[in-house]
Structure formats: structure tokens, C-alpha cells
Amino acid sequence: MASSGIPEDQLNTLLDQPVDTPLRQTLRRFRRHRLAMVGVVIIVVLGAGAALGSGEAALKQTLADANLPPSAAYWFGTDANGRDEFARTLVGGRVSLLVGLVAVFFSTAIGTVLGSIAGYYRAADYVIMRAVDIVMSFPTIVLLLVAVSILGPGIFNIMLLIGLVTWPVPCRIVRGEFLKLREAEFVIAARCIGLRDRAIILRHLLPNAIAPLIVYASLGVAFAVLTEAGLSYLGLGVQPPTPSWGNMLNAARSLSTLELMPWQWVPPAIMMVTFVLAVNFVGDGLRDALDPHSTSNH
């Protein structure tokens, strides 16, 4: 101990301090991002509300109470079928968030696998990238509309399809990262000691793509929630009676509801925008926190 030249008491305080790992540094930078922290709080509150919503109350029809304005009994009023809008807004949030998360999971999984293959194997690169070009030539909503016309609407189809049409973005992220590092010394070294491709991809290359993938995934949830809402608004997404923020907004397609019964469409609209705004804040904070070189523009 004494040979290090540092007095023992100072050495002990040094040793007591936690090691400043990259993860801790990232978390510290993230916590300092004020808007991102606001976003986290909003997401936690909305998530809790979505988790606590009563599925039973959201589906229970009391036709005698149809189209009632907000009151003590029905905080957000009722819809055209006499269902409690407050419960539907909460449960609708649960459905929308679930669709968003599952869709992004599919999208990221497909994109990561294809992006890794394209980035690592030159032979596969051309084919996969042309597939990316083809899919990206269609606006997401157009592809989804076509897919829905073939497979039919429904909550599971929507999750799967959003994942199936948005994979090119994570695919390009992963591929770009691989191309940058494919010839780096540590990858050549890994190859020299005889590691198999699988190990090089999974252990040496893929971890470098995790930071941009996390940013993509967070913003992707916002995009998926908006996409689901757009489809459901058109009546081609999540089908009633299951509520989602998007299909609750479908009520606003009737001009009389739009003008005379704002309680039927304003709450899901506010919830959706608040959620997406919060996710965008968090995504921005993550981008700044995960990439120390990026200049924070906030």
C-alpha cells in the first residue's frame, strides 16, 4: 500500500469512491438534460395511468348514458356507445404504448440482424441495401395501407406490420457502424486470434451500434404510436371496441362530434401529443448523453 506513494487515508477515500464507468458518465449527462428528465417524468406518469386503467370499465356500455359531457360520474364524459371516456383514454394509452413498443422491438430486431449481415458480408450487402432502397421508396403509411388491405386490420397485424415496414432505418444504422469499424485494428485482431464471425459480430461490432440503436428505438416508439394512431384514425388500425388513442380520435371524423362533443376526441389527442413530445425529449437527451462529441443544442 505504502509503495504507491499515496497516504493510506487518501487512498482509502479514493477506493471508496465508485468507479466512473462509461455507463455512469452517460447517466450523469442524461440526468443533466432538463427536458429529458421532464420527458421521463411524463412517460412514467402516463405509463402508470395506462397500467392502472380498468379494461372492464373501458368496454362497459351503458347506452342510456351515451354522449354525456364530463361529470362527476364520468370524468371525461362518455362516447357514442355510453362507454366511460376516462377509462378508455387510460386503456387506449396501454394499447397505443404496447403497439409502439412491440412494433419497435420487431423493427429493431429485423433491422439489426439484416444490418449486421449487410455490414459484415460484402456479398450480402448489395442485395440487402437494394431491399432497403425499395422499402424506403414507399412512405411508411402507404406500405401499411397496402399491407392492411391484404392482411386486414387488427392490433396484432398493426404491431407486426409497423415493424415489418420500418426496419430499414435500424438496418442502415447498424450497417453504417459496421462499415466504419469492419477494418479497425481491434476487429482485425479478433479475426487474427481465430474468432468466428459470429463472435466478432456479436461481441466486437454490435456493442458499438447499441448507442445509436437506443436513440432510434426511443424515437421509433413515438413514430410507431403516431403511425398506429393515423391508421386507427382512418379505421384501419386497432379495431373497436378495443380503445387506442388513434381509434378514439376516429370519433372526430364526424363533423358534429368534432364541433359539439370535444370531450370525445380532445383527451386522447392531448395524451398522444404529450407522450410523443416526452419521448422526443428523452430521445434527444439520450442522443446527447450517449454521444459525448455531439454538441448539445439545448
Next chain:
Amino acid sequence: MTTYIVRRLLTALPVLFGITILVFLFLALAPGDPVSAYINPELGQNEVVRQIIIKRYGLDQPLPVRYVSWLVQALQGNLGYTAVAGLPVLGTVVRGLTASAVLIGTALSLGIIIGLPLGVISALRQYSKLDFTLTTLAFLGISTPSFLLAILGLWLFGLELGVFPIGDMQTAGAPFTLGDFAAHLALPALVLGLGYIAILTRYTRSAMLEVVRSPYVTTAESKGLVPRVVIIRHAFRNALIPILTVIGLSLPDMVGGAVITETVFTWPGMGLLMVQGVVARDYPLIMGVSLFVAIGVLAANLLTDVAYAVADPRIRY
């Protein structure tokens, strides 16, 4: 430069080919039976008639053969007839394309005329109250889907204030006048444009922030040039390069946003056609619209890449 354009065109060809295969597969994968659509329902499902129709339209051929004959016809401008109205798909889609182009073009112009200056101001006054307000508004604009803005616009301007007519491109039955057309265009273009303004403000701001820190701007300032010249001629022109890419790359999203906006305002463009096609399961129409949209996006990406190469002489291919 010419080699670059030629090479870029050559990579676009297989993509174009792939797009046609994908669009053809839409019809092949579609549920339902194209044959029964041709049989007068009053005649009932007659097996002999069925066989005759299958033979006549080559539906007994394998998929690749059917694809080639579809492609040959499509290249000659024959995209078939819409299942619901029985009109030629090509004419229907071209009319939709014109309407969409007017709407998206107007909205994009709004976005550029308003969004770029706002972004520049926001960047030059970084961290000021104005910057904070603009950034927050831009965030809000990005987080609000265009169809929600459309609903709000419809509610506020169409119903509550009643300043704009709602729906379609002109007053039904009235003769075409430019004023009437502009009044119908105003609300959807404004709604769509707000989203573009938000996106472009944000990108212009970060592009400008990136550029004003670069050495050549410092050099220009230390030479004693007036700030206006430094900002416009030295900083802004360089910031335009990434902005150009953003406009080109976000074109698919812009078209996507227009799909739902058109539906809300029943603006008779590609988006409305698409939604009507999906609701009615009108596959020839769906194929025609998606084919045109995809080719349009592909062409726009191509133009962006070429414009990028022209605008930035530092890039040598």
C-alpha cells in the same frame, strides 16, 4: 459529375425493378378472387364462364409470366381499370398526382419560406427567449401528427370560425375560379405546411449552429465583413447543403403525412385515392397509386443526390 449521375441512375434501376415486383405482389397476395369481379353477379358463379375468363386474362399462367405481361402493359401506360368506378387507373392516378403535387408543393414552399428564416434566427440567438420559444414550438410541431393538426384546423378554421371551406378542391357545381381553389387549398396546405415548418426550423437551426462555429466563418468575421454578409453568403449557403438532404430524405414522410391530411379534407389527391382504394379493396387502384408514389420518391431521391453533388463542390465522385 456525368459519371456520378450515370452511376447513380444505374443503382436506381434495380430498385425501380424491385418496386414493380413488390407492387405486382400486392395484387398476387391480395385475398379475394379477381375473376369473380368480372362476372356479372346476376349470372351466378358459372364454372364454364370462370374458366373462359381465367384463360382469357392469362390467370392460369405462372406468376413470373403474369408479372412480365403486367409490366409490359404498365410500361405502355395500361395500368388496368379501377374495380369500383371502372375508370382507367392511369388517368385516375395522374389526376390524383396533380392534386397532391399542388398541395405538397404549396405546403413545402410554406415550410421553406417560413422554416428556414426561423431556423437561422433561432441559431443566431442561441439560448435567447426567442430561440427557446421557437425550439419548443418546433418540438411541439414535430410531435403533433399531421392528421391531428388537420382535425384541429378543421375544427378551428372550418367549423368555429368558418373562414375556410372544408373538403374537396372547389365548391361543388360552381365554375372553377382561382379564388375558390385557393380558399379550398389554404387549410390543408397550412396544416401540412406547419409540420414542414417545424421540421425545417429544427434542421436549419442545428445546421446553422454547426456552420457558425467553423473556421471560415471566423475568418470572414475577422476580415471585417458585415455580419449580414457573413451570415448569408458564408454561413447560410453552407448550412443549406445538409438542409437540402433533409428535404430530399424526408419526402416519403411528407407524402405519408399528406395521405391522412388529404383524407381529413377530402382533397382528391393520391392519399385520398389510396385510402379509398384500401377501404374498397380496389387493388388495381392501390397498385397504381403505390407504383406512382414509389417512383416519385425514387426520382426525388435521385434529384436530391444530384443536387447535393452540384451544390457542394467539395464532394468529388
